[in-house]
Amino acid sequence: MNKPVLSIVVVGGGTAGWITAGRIAAHHRTNANSPIQVTLVESPNIPIIGVGEGTWPTMRSTLMKLGISETDFIRECDASFKQGAKFARWTTGASDDFYYHPLMLPQGFGKTNLVAHWQKNRTQLNNESFSATVCFQEAICEQGLAPKMISTPEFSSVANYAYHLNAGKFSQFLQRHCCEKLGVRHILADVIHVNSNDHGDITSVTTAQAGNIAGDLFVDCTGFSSLLLGQHLQVPFIDHSDVLFIDTALAAQIPYEHENSPIASHTISTAQSAGWIWDIGLRHRRGIGHVYSSRHTNEERAMEELQRYIGPAFNQASVRKIPIHCGHRKIFWKNNCVAVGLSAGFLEPLEASALVLVELSATFIAEQLPARREVMDITAKRFNETFQYRWQRIIDFLKLHYILSKRTDSEFWIDNRDKSTIPPSLQELMELWRYQAPGDLDFSSNNEVFPAASYQYVLYGMGFETDFSNHAHLLMDKEFAHSQFIKTQKAIAHASSNLPGNRELLNKIYEYGLQTI
Amino acid sequence: MPHFVALHNQLHQSIAIDTSKIEAQGALEHMVPVVLSEFLKLVVSYPIVFTKSSDTGQFLAVALLGFAKNENLFWQHQQWQSIYVPLNISRQPFFVGTEAGQTIICLDKESPCITNDINHESLFDKQGKDSAYLQQVKSQLAQLLDGETHTTDFIRTLRELNLIVPLTLDISFADQQEQRVQGLYSIDEDRLAQLNAEQLLQLQKQNYLQPIYTMIASLGHIYALIQKKNERLGYA
Numbered sequence: 075m076n077k078p079v080l081s082i083v084v085v086g087g088g089t090a091g092w093i094t095a096g097r098i099a100a101h102h103r104t105n106a107n108s109p110i111q112v113t114l115v116e117s118p119n120i121p122i123i124g125v126g127e128g129t130w131p132t133m134r135s136t137l138m139k140l141g142i143s144e145t146d147f148i149r150e151c152d153a154s155f156k157q158g159a160k161f162a163r164w165t166t167g168a169s170d171d172f173y174y175h176p177l178m179l180p181q182g183f184g185k186t187n188l189v190a191h192w193q194k195n196r197t198q199l200n201n202e203s204f205s206a207t208v209c210f211q212e213a214i215c216e217q218g219l220a221p222k223m224i225s226t227p228e229f230s231s232v233a234n235y236a237y238h239l240n241a242g243k244f245s246q247f248l249q250r251h252c253c254e255k256l257g258v259r260h261i262l263a264d265v266i267h268v269n270s271n272d273h274g275d276i277t278s279v280t281t282a283q284a285g286n287i288a289g290d291l292f293v294d295c296t297g298f299s300s301l302l303l304g305q306h307l308q309v310p311f312i313d314h315s316d317v318l319f320i321d322t323a324l325a326a327q328i329p330y331e332h333e334n335s336p337i338a339s340h341t342i343s344t345a346q347s348a349g350w351i352w353d354i355g356l357r358h359r360r361g362i363g364h365v366y367s368s369r370h371t372n373e374e375r376a377m378e379e380l381q382r383y384i385g386p387a388f389n390q391a392s393v394r395k396i397p398i399h400c401g402h403r404k405i406f407w408k409n410n411c412v413a414v415g416l417s418a419g420f421l422e423p424l425e426a427s428a429l430v431l432v433e434l435s436a437t438f439i440a441e442q443l444p445a446r447r448e449v450m451d452i453t454a455k456r457f458n459e460t461f462q463y464r465w466q467r468i469i470d471f472l473k474l475h476y477i478l479s480k481r482t483d484s485e486f487w488i489d490n491r492d493k494s495t496i497p498p499s500l501q502e503l504m505e506l507w508r509y510q511a512p513g514d515l516d517f518s519s520n521n522e523v524f525p526a527a528s529y530q531y532v533l534y535g536m537g538f539e540t541d542f543s544n545h546a547h548l549l550m551d552k553e554f555a556h557s558q559f560i561k562t563q564k565a566i567a568h569a570s571s572n573l574p575g576n577r578e579l580l581n582k583i584y585e586y587g588l589q590t591i
Numbered sequence: 592m593p594h595f596v597a598l599h600n601q602l603h604q605s606i607a608i609d610t611s612k613i614e615a616q617g618a619l620e621h622m623v624p625v626v627l628s629e630f631l632k633l634v635v636s637y638p639i640v641f642t643k644s645s646d647t648g649q650f651l652a653v654a655l656l657g658f659a660k661n662e663n664l665f666w667q668h669q670q671w672q673s674i675y676v677p678l679n680i681s682r683q684p685f686f687v688g689t690e691a692g693q694t695i696i697c698l699d700k701e702s703p704c705i706t707n708d709i710n711h712e713s714l715f716d717k718q719g720k721d722s723a724y725l726q727q728v729k730s731q732l733a734q735l736l737d738g739e740t741h742t743t744d745f746i747r748t749l750r751e752l753n754l755i756v757p758l759t760l761d762i763s764f765a766d767q768q769e770q771r772v773q774g775l776y777s778i779d780e781d782r783l784a785q786l787n788a789e790q791l792l793q794l795q796k797q798n799y800l801q802p803i804y805t806m807i808a809s810l811g812h813i814y815a816l817i818q819k820k821n822e823r824l825g826y827a
Contacts, residue, residue: 224647589643
């Protein structure tokens, strides 16, 4: 129990495994002679799940910290730009019903709260939506424009952005980078046994091909099987399907109609009778999938809705069915084992929370890596508290999308609004927001995942009304608010005439690359 | 709209170039691409900086002529006020093009420099041979064509050594107007001072030390350019 933590063994080689291994290796500057060594053991026989194709803007700083060139990343992972999400048919289900959750804060956020002004002056503001009034990003997305120019340096932006990427290629790309540049040892072998000492710490994993691999800290990135944390250490799984009903995904890949078809620079999420369809544009294909609740519909019906969305190209597509167990482990770090990625848990893909949780976990482990075993339990306790909080906040935020819907076309939507399915923490926030708009003080933890602005975009995008009548004095900075609305309009005009199309920019990046300065 | 056609000794035998109109072609340019081989001539008057091509994002070496679009502060009283005019202006209205993989000389048929008045510089003699004027144009074009490759190599080396740094100019003109000029880049002098012997030797062997120091020295002309702008604003 009293020894330095020098050998870190990551089990599993999907994006979770490589991001974690890479972040630890980069942060601790590992090489052949460094005291800290990172080893990644990966089965040559188990395919990675690889449907995580949407990221958050945090991925930019993750890539930078790994020392990756954005040009290489875009070229080799078929990556494209993502400027948020468009939610279609979520509120009423009508064909023209949509709202945006952009990646930029409302204009003047922090200086004033534009919600009250927008609500009061909607007619003068041409009945434009909240996001269209306070943020220029929706207009760029609607026009299919990129978030930057070819002269904008790597990782810099004109409009904040994240990525869509090919998860399989991303894993391979990270593997090459981690092994060639960051000194991560890579072993292809199947783990057949996990060995522990009297304290319950894992001492080594026995593999079929490479014998025993010993370590001081084990990172479980074994996907849904949760080989170390779940199976070996018996940490129970907390099911959240009573809150989030989605339990099945049907995933397909669809080619573009033409080589030059536009690439959407946002994720499109279109609500269906008992779930929703994601639509993610990469350079050479779109990833489209239907996630649904099998308690509220059946595979045949879900497949029909997917077919209707995709159109004729559906007939050539092969559809993968993936079960979704919505929930997470009770704790994520036990003894000397910490789980990252699907082994820690999974919620439905709404708002792309999977990869961001991997990044947050990898950052925590890399930057808080306990120097010696005797302090690891403290780190573990803090890690568990932090991530229990984060999972709960994500669950609340995802649920928010469902409880604001006014759809009545199926039990799925009606059940989602049943109070008994809404976490008390979210119910409390909803009570608050009857009289005040979400603000940063509603979310005072350092470990917040979604900022208050995100709650604003979803709430007011879905037609929620806050009653500001008791605080009418908040409307006094009328001129400042008006100037912010004008600023948004100017930003829209400027961006519209300067930004290239999303595909046009991606083509240029393939041809010329982005500069680093 | 420019209209480029391949130069032909019979088709273009009867035209001539009014050289007095050439410099006016740059009257509205605020920067002009330059090549390494003219740096020593440019440094007499112009700040030499890098900027990014808006089309490709790649770095280009340019002579800075003004601080805003359409502003050429060297163009005054219908004249180019400098003893040296950059090649990319003086070679007008000729351009290098390619046809079936071959480099050819093109002419902008819409250029106001073209005239039928034979008192100006003709291009070919009666036998269809190049005039002395055309020979000089061809040597300018050759210098540009070679120069583009050399300049690209120069920039690549600077990038590899991280020697390019953004240059942001915050200028207050005499009329209290303030302007931030962005999108310009220059040599990172701190980084240059930190290069090791091997890296310096590499630069010396490639004959890059001279253009590097020429660029650094040329930045002083930014003050002269501000002075020109103040004069244009009516403050002198």
